[in-house]
Amino acid sequence: QVQLVESGGGLVQPGGSLRVSCAASGFTLDYYAIGWFRQAPGKEREGVSCISASDGGSYYADSVKGRFTISRDNAKNTVYLQMNSLKPEDTAVYYCATHHPVCSSNWYWPVTYDNWGQGTQVTVSS
Numbered sequence: 001q002v003q004l005v006e007s008g009g010g011l012v013q014p015g016g017s018l019r020v021s022c023a024a025s026g027f028t029l030d031y032y033a034i035g036w037f038r039q040a041p042g043k044e045r046e047g048v049s050c051i052s053a054s055d056g057g058s059y060y061a062d063s064v065k066g067r068f069t070i071s072r073d074n075a076k077n078t079v080y081l082q083m084n085s086l087k088p089e090d091t092a093v094y095y096c097a098t099h100h101p102v103c104s105s106n107w108y109w110p111v112t113y114d115n116w117g118q119g120t121q122v123t124v125s126s
Helices: none
Strands: 003-007 010-012 018-025 033-039 046-051 058-060 068-073 078-083 092-099 120-124
Touching: 003 092, 018 033, 018 120, 033 068, 033 078, 046 068, 046 078, 046 092, 058 068
Parallel strands: 010 120
Antiparallel strands: 003 018, 018 078, 033 046, 033 092, 046 058, 068 078, 092 120
């Protein structure tokens, strides 16, 4: 069964850090770009970051650039999102999904992704 499972979410204070993981089962991530998205209550799903399969080239939303870092460990079949300097507006459910081998110019469009995970809640609050 092809599946992506997110983990690592939780409650963190503003300015804190958190690392969320996206683990694949039933298939190998080697040939896929992986995107991270987030969705806050009452808002549309927002593209956060994308990492390409081959050269690991990455893209970030302006709202997280300089604070978040996406990485992948193909040996562990896992993609990570390191989130630093977290703000209350980062609060959302974070999802990962598969994309073309290379992050395309429309990497932030959810419709270009498949195999969505169930999400992990990240809450930034004091």
